[in-house]
Amino acid sequence: MLQIWALDGIPEITPRDDLVGVILDAVSEPLQDGDIVVVTSKIVSKAEGRIIHASDREDAITRETVRLVASRTSPSGHVTRIVENPLGIVSAAAGVDASNTPEGTVLLLPVDPDASARALATGLRAATGAHVGVLITDTLGRAWREGQTDHAIGAGGIHVFEDLRGTTDAEGRPLVVTLPCVADELAAATDLVKGKASRRPVAIVRGRGDLVGDLDLPGARSIVRDPVRDMFRQGADEAYAEGFAAGRAARD
Secondary structure, X not given: OOXXXXXXXXXXXXXXXXXXXXXXXXXXXXXXXXXXEEEEHHHHHHHOOOEEEOOOHHHHHXXXXXXXXXXXXXXXXXXXXXXXXXXXXXXXXXXXXXXXXOOOEEEOOOOOHHHHHHHHHXXXXXXXXXXXXXXXXXXXXXXXXXXXXXXXXXXXXXXXXXXXXXXXXXXXXXXXXXXXXXXXXXXXXXXXXXXXXXXXXXEEEEOOHHHEOOOOOOOHHHHOOOHHHOOOOOOHHHHHHHHHHHHHHHHO
């Protein structure tokens, strides 16, 4: 049986706070082998001091941008940029967050969310003796679909994929490409209990201990598609403009 619940009593996190201790202080029952602790990236960033002074969020987004994928201006003049950030993640605003931060500051994503997740998993395992895994999540949009869901951006001691290739379906047909990203599925599921404004940034998943493993398992960075296999490197308008310009150059 799958159980998911959020932890109450997590205080406001400040730089250098001990997240292992904070999480254990909020746990109402002992962690068990196979539990998965899912942590919103915002409190990891705060603990790691990823708060920067920036009067203009757009400047911070520019500094965190590795590659512009698409840019759109709304009728009101607001510009939305979909970009690749230093983690290889493609998202709106490069993950730069101005919500729930002091005035005049913005919050950047952790430098290495996988390393952060492994450190948390190591600390929780040492403190409790329980063989637990950790996911770090952030909210992202999805191509072709409205709205946002939480995704895994860091993983420690967790199998991020459940490889069903080579098995058969209920009708006995072989599965060739089925590779569920269980890390993202768990991230989205825990967001149902954490919420966006309830100050419950940590959740526990119990019942998927089969996904918990060694700390050196591939992290969430392995979820990011290799550019060689990326069929959607640009927005539609940007790809059209580039192709049009290339065509004109070839004719000139």
